[in-house]
Amino acid sequence: MNFGRAIGIRVSLHPVWLIIYGVLAVQIGILLYNLAYWRRRRLRAAASVSAPTLSVLIPARNEVENLPALLESLAPQLGAGVECWVCDDGSDDGTTEWLAQHAESLGVRWFQSAPRPDGWVGKNWACHQLAVRAQGDWLLFLDADLRCEAGFLNALRAYLQTTDAHLVSAIPAFTPASVPVALLKLMVPFSVFTLLPLPLAERHPNPAFAFANGQVLAFRRDDYLRWQPHQAVRGAVLEDVALAALVKRQGGTVHLLDARAWLRVSMYPTLRAAMDGFAKNAVAICRTALVAVLVGVMLTLVYLYPLGAAIALGQYAQASGAIAGAVLVFGLSARVVGMPLAMGLGYAGSVLIGLLTLARSIVWYRRGWVRWKGRVYQARS
Numbered sequence: 001m002n003f004g005r006a007i008g009i010r011v012s013l014h015p016v017w018l019i020i021y022g023v024l025a026v027q028i029g030i031l032l033y034n035l036a037y038w039r040r041r042r043l044r045a046a047a048s049v050s051a052p053t054l055s056v057l058i059p060a061r062n063e064v065e066n067l068p069a070l071l072e073s074l075a076p077q078l079g080a081g082v083e084c085w086v087c088d089d090g091s092d093d094g095t096t097e098w099l100a101q102h103a104e105s106l107g108v109r110w111f112q113s114a115p116r117p118d119g120w121v122g123k124n125w126a127c128h129q130l131a132v133r134a135q136g137d138w139l140l141f142l143d144a145d146l147r148c149e150a151g152f153l154n155a156l157r158a159y160l161q162t163t164d165a166h167l168v169s170a171i172p173a174f175t176p177a178s179v180p181v182a183l184l185k186l187m188v189p190f191s192v193f194t195l196l197p198l199p200l201a202e203r204h205p206n207p208a209f210a211f212a213n214g215q216v217l218a219f220r221r222d223d224y225l226r227w228q229p230h231q232a233v234r235g236a237v238l239e240d241v242a243l244a245a246l247v248k249r250q251g252g253t254v255h256l257l258d259a260r261a262w263l264r265v266s267m268y269p270t271l272r273a274a275m276d277g278f279a280k281n282a283v284a285i286c287r288t289a290l291v292a293v294l295v296g297v298m299l300t301l302v303y304l305y306p307l308g309a310a311i312a313l314g315q316y317a318q319a320s321g322a323i324a325g326a327v328l329v330f331g332l333s334a335r336v337v338g339m340p341l342a343m344g345l346g347y348a349g350s351v352l353i354g355l356l357t358l359a360r361s362i363v364w365y366r367r368g369w370v371r372w373k374g375r376v377y378q379a380r381s
Contacts, residue, residue, distance in 0.1 A: 017318050023302045024325040027091030027194040031332055034193045042258045053081040054157055055136030059126035061089035061373050063144035064098055069311040075106040077153040085133055086110040088125040120234045121377055128230040129152055139224055143215040145265055166223050166252030169212035172263030173338030180271040183346055187354040192332040202254050207245035213239030237377055238284035260338045275357045280370040282361035289362050296358050303351045
């Protein structure tokens, strides 16, 4: 069979092009399957509900630029059956003072973190302390840089009332601060939705297929008290995936929700901050530095080589299909997180910035530590 004729273009049978088109075909297949599956995971609006009760738990370290907007969007949704706690994790940017002045009027309770024990990542320690105080049937951990639409908590409570999942996570809409930040953040849905069939992430018992988004995590309180998940992963920088893996090892299931209509997140104000944030996790996602290097090689081959071959070698016939496939993959990945389909046209920028971030992560992990929010954590590769 002529591979090039089968896909409608003239493609050399050179092994390099076979690898490129083979990888693209697999990724497009997984992505299209996931997009169809994702339509059934959309969080729907719900009328007022009385059960289950919910504890909204927010770890906050130096979040004075983000936390007020989140709490102000949550405040009208608090009340019967819903409580909100904030743990101030050693902030020195005015977060503590803002909470002292405004939390009570918003119906929010807060406390300052106890000294962090050795071996704990700050966020995990803050979440552990929040869970101790929570009284809801479900514990909902939210990152401080999220923005919530009216009705979100009711919609989520209605879903939690009927789900059989042990961990529920959601993906918000991304609202990047700039185009370069958007290009880097595009690597997140690209990495997940083109490589991991979502039913495996949700139902397959093997922890190797674990995935969750640490910005939005909901545990049943009974499960949390039994498993003590943040204590179990206390030293993990990539705590969300570690938590999902723990749930799978305990025989539980994970559900992922499309919350674009309800939640927005910006995450990083600058490209440098975004690269630092992703660099602390990149090798951990790949499991080892060696695998991270191999991932970098494959990204270069599949997504940058065709551009180079077209421009430098004039191999337009061979490269055109690969370039079109790359635009499609990144464009559809952008839609998953509410970014424009046209973002796919900038896929080469996404890959280049992603490779630089991956290289930074490899250096950090090889030296044995990463720095985040003024703290140093041990990193193993």
